[in-house]
Amino acid sequence: MQIECGLQRGTFAFCAWRSSKVYSSDMQSTIETTLKQDIHSAIQACFETTIDDLVLQPTKKEFEGTYTFVTFALTKALRRAPQQIGQQIGEYLVGNSSLVSGFNVVQGFLNLSLKSSAWLQVLQDIVADSSFGNQPANGQSVMVEFSSPNTNKPLHLGHLRNNCLGDSVARILKANGYEVVKTCLVNDRGIHICKSMLAYQKLGQGETPESSGLKGDHLAGKYYVEFDKEYKRQIAALVAEGMTEDAAAKQAPWILEAQDLLIKWENGDEETVTLWKKMNGWVYEGFQQTYDKMGISFDKTYYESNTYLLGKDIIEEGLKKGVFYQKEDQSVWIDLTEEGLDHKLVLRGNGTSVYITQDLGTTELKYGDYHNDRYMWVVGNEQDYHFNVLFAILKRLGRPYAQECFHLSYGMVDLPSGKMKSREGTVVDADDLILQMAQTAENRTRELGKIEDFAGDEARKLYHMLALGALKYFLLKVDPKKRMLFNPEESIDFQGHTGPFIQYTHARLCSILRKAESNGVVAAVPAEGFAVHSTEAEVVFYLSQYPARIQSASDEFSPALISLYAFELAKLYNQFYAELSIFADPDPQAVQFRVALSAAVAKTIRHAMGLLGIDVPEKM
RNA sequence: GGUUUCGUAGCUCAAUUGGAUAGAGCACCUGACUACGGAUCAGGAGGUUUGGGGUUCGAAUCCCUACGAGACCA
Incomplete structure (x- = not known):
């Protein structure tokens, strides 16, 4: 039966x-x-x-x-x-x-x-496993595309969530045996880029990052905002003359000029392209500084300016195969009603691309470059529909990789006032936030006065480590699928369920291990005849759950599972630490066992935080 | 209008995917031994899981419905 x-x-x-x-x-x-x-x-x-x-x-x-x-x-x-x-x-x-x-x-x-003997065996196995938390290569490769910024404005908190998620998921997949290629697709052309270029032409007076002291991406962002201000003024003026809102938005002088600029760019007009290159160069440099600060890197960066014409041949192919159909105005469509979606435009009547056209082409390009087994896009859930359409089309076209595409759809970061809108200036700037967090870390550390022996440079590194720990942990502890709220009034915490809490636990563990070394205590797990305390058993048990947790996090693409694990482990260890003495126990076996347990916890916390892209200090 | 996601303590989030008395952190209140780091630990208070139906041994989770919030498609 x-x-x-x-x-x-x-x-x-x-x-x-x-x-x-x-x-x-x-x-x-x-x-x-x-x-x-x-x-x-x-x-x-x-x-x-x-x-x-x-x-x-x-x-x-x-x-x-x-x-x-x-x-x-x-x-x-x-x-x-x-x-x-x-x-x-x-x-x-x-x-x-x-x-x-x-x-x-x-x-x-x-x-x-x-039984105690069971727990001793479990800890012994963990201690002996030098690759605890890492799986051997599984022969599968996956491409993770994330970040994908626009070059018309600096990164904000929403991008930070994206960056942290993409980076962490890549690390988790790697630990689980995948070969990972991290990519970034930079959105560096289009009407929005031309808007900041136009405003710069009109108002810039040759300003540069050097002359203004502004980081390049912030400088470009400033002119994007300037454009919007003036554009709104022009619309208002036209409306005052009796034009409708819609008509005014289409006929305001600056929008016409920006569109003109876009056409010039597409035609390779030298002056336009030179300006475009100059401003984008500033932005890339600014972005790079932010990525460096965050410890985030890519194996390959694609630029939309190189890929935006791709995909048209695929439209051609689809028409021949009968996957697409053409309307009288020459526009090309696909009927996806069978998949529960709509009829979707894939090429305009005048032969120009829409987003989906480019994505078809870029996906083909990525496949050609790497032949990965799987493809992931880390993109906000506002584009759920877009990706459903993209994947459905790939399937209809019979692409071999169509079944292996996945949209890691994450929720928006909301402010108490609602969604962040860059044009309305309600964004939390990434650079500002990191700076502010570092300041908080410094203030807090100074108050506690525990690192007086640190040199200035060493202290600065620590503040930065704590700032990023707090920030990244804040963004990663929430289930990626869910939207989350950030309240700028209440700055990110350093106590309780936070990165610094876990970092602190690690620092304290290191202190224990230093003391063990200076006392000449060797970590060892007794073979038999040692009674394991129930608090110790809980810690050992929790350690033993780690590989399964990584597996779940990898299956679910959820760094939140690792975040919670690290927190629970730190909390359990702190309980043990408060409850039992390590070095004052008269039984030398107990001392050795507890040092071994501490070493295993330290190693696991370091590994788990590493999967989140968070460093942990030895002192703080 | 169509599609879709969500609603859990005052606030921010969990809940092993249908299991036990729904758990943490923050904030609030009360405590902690000259043993190792108090960015810690122990305890208290805080809930009709938005309302209402249904499915079954059992529902925050699945189905229906009302209300509320977000996103997307023209």
Whole structure:
């Protein structure tokens, strides 16, 4: 008899990559595997049956035990009460399992406690595993495209979320065995770029980053705002003369001039292209400074100015294949009603591209360059529809990579006043925010006065590390899919559920390890005959969950899972730290064990924070 | 108008994907040993999971509906 009690993963309509994932059991610790085998034996022995996929969950804190086996699902097939099933299995395990020391049954929940020897073995395995947290190469490669800024304005908080997510997901995939190519597609041409160019031509008077002291991207952004101001004035003036709002928006002198500039650029007009190059150069330099500060880099940068003409040949191909159809005005469309989408324009009647045309071409280009097995785009959820359309078209065209594309759609960062709008000046600037965070870190550190022995340069590095820790953690601890709120009035915290909390725990751990070294204590896990305290067992158990957590984070593309893990681990360790003395314990085995445990926690915290792109200090 | 996402403590977020008495942090109140770092720890208070129906052993989670918020498509 077979009983179904496994969990089925949800499926995602547009992503074979994701929907094909099944929770694998290969990431569980060896102790978990053994325990499951023992439960299987118990079920076999008690009820003469087997079950397919047996699920263990961590026991809730308010109950005694570490692992919980839920028996509700078995009641129908066994025709017994859930308590009775739990009781029988529990009794069998205590008598026959080498791991189980005790159990209790609450309704349909069988809570199991493990022997000290089991925990010693688990920690021993973790300590011995030099690649703990890293999987061997799985032979799959994935391209992660993220950041993708516009060169008409500086980066803001929304970009920071994007950057942190893309960077962290890339690290997580890598730890899970993927070969990762990080790419960035710079949106460096188009009407919005021409707007700042025009305003600069009109008002710039030769201003440069050097002459103004402004960072290049901020300088360009300033003229983008100037354009908008003047444009609005012109519209208002036309409306005052009796024109409708719509007509005025189309006929204001500056918008006409900007459009003219765009045509000149497309025709390669020398003066225009020179200005474009000059201003974009400033912006790239500014962006690079911000990326450097954040510790973010790319393996390959694509520029839209090189790719915006791509894709037209694919339209041609699609027409021949009958995937697209042409209207009388020569515009090209695709009917995606079967996929639950609309009719979608893929090429304008005058032969010019729309976004989707370019994306078709760029995706083809990326595939040609790298032949990755999988492609990910880290882009805000405002473009959900766009990506659904893009992937649907790729499938219709029969592209080999169509099934392997995934849009990592993340929620917007909102302000208390609502959405950030750069033209209305309601943005939180990335550079400002990083600077402000560093200042907070400095103030806080000075107050506490713990690093008086640091040289000036060393201290500055620490402030920066803490600032980025706080900022990145703030952005990564929330489920990527959900929108999140940032309140500039309440600056990002350094206490509680924060990056610095975890960084602090690491610093304190390092302090312990330094002391162990100076005391001549060697970290060691006793083989037998040492009673592991329940708080210690909790820490060991949590450590053992780490590989499975990385696997989930990789499957779900969610750094938030790693963030929460690091926080919980730090919190558990702090409890242990407050509860038990490490060096004052009379039992030398206890001292060695606790130092070994501390070393393992330090290593794991460092690794987990590393997956978030956050550095941890040895002192703070 | 059509499509779609969301609504959990005063605030910001969790909840092992349908499991136990819905958990953390912030803010608020009360405590912490000359043992290792108090950016810490222990405790208290705080909830009709937006309202209303339904599905079943069991719902914040799935279905229907009303209200509210966001996004996208012309």
